Amino acid sequence: MSLERFGFTATQSKVYLALLEMSPASGYALARGTGLARANVYGALEVLATRGAVARLPGRPARFAATEPGALLSRLEREAKSDLRLLGRQLAAVARAGVVAVTPAVEALGSTASVLERVASCATGAESELVAVVGPWVSDIYADLATTEGRRWARVLSLGVPAPAGALVRPVSEGDLRAYWGGFPVAAVADRRRAVCAVLEGGGGAGAGRAASGIATEHPVLVRFLRHLLRRELAAPAR
Secondary structure, three states: OOOHHHOOOHHHHHHHHHHHHHOOEEHHHHHHHHOOOHHHHHHHHHHHHHOOOEEEEOOOOOEEEEOOHHHHHHHHHHHHHHHHHHHHHHHHHHHHHOOOOOOOOOEEEEEHHHHHHHHHHHHHHOOOOEEEEEOHHHHHHHHHHOOOHHHOOEEEEEOOOOOOOOOEEOOOOHHHHHHHHOOEEEEEEEOOOEEEEEEEOOOOOOOOOOEEEEEEEOOHHHHHHHHHHHHHHHHOOOO
16 A cells, blocks of 8 residues: 555655554654654655645644545545646647647756756745755855745755755765766756756856756656656655
């Protein structure tokens, strides 16, 4: 029994199923009950709350209650129908136009300045969801990436310190970054509509003058794919 087929991660699914049995419960109690790290449990609870699967109860310490399964199923059904209607309109547009693409072309980004501009635009323009993976190499836009009380739906992972306010931190050495990425990665997805993904060259410090290789896109397939990868990375345990 799992919610992963409906866009939830394995961690979020495990937390929701545990909360069905323990509701209401604190994040600490859920961490003990599931064997998950508390940071991962609280991260999962934030996403579940955004999607209407759990509710945060008033008072301290914070406790959470699982949404009744029937209500959650109805919500997921409405989301699925909405996505299918959108897909139907897009496919119909393709058929009418006789072309393959109905979305804007992918924009190539060749400088750190252009990457920072697109990531900052995603961060400041997001209204319901922001997922991002960054590092000290984009500290020039940390103010735009800060997760505050009014942006509980924003989830940011920093691969080093300093990090944006409220971000999860998972330090990765410069050598490992260069070996795996060939540089310094940054990616962001806003409201399931816009995405930026790039690798910056040069040193690990901030600075907009360096070269970069990346893309900015609103293509629904690319956006969903990048969002899936970022959410998996955010849900992964600390290494």
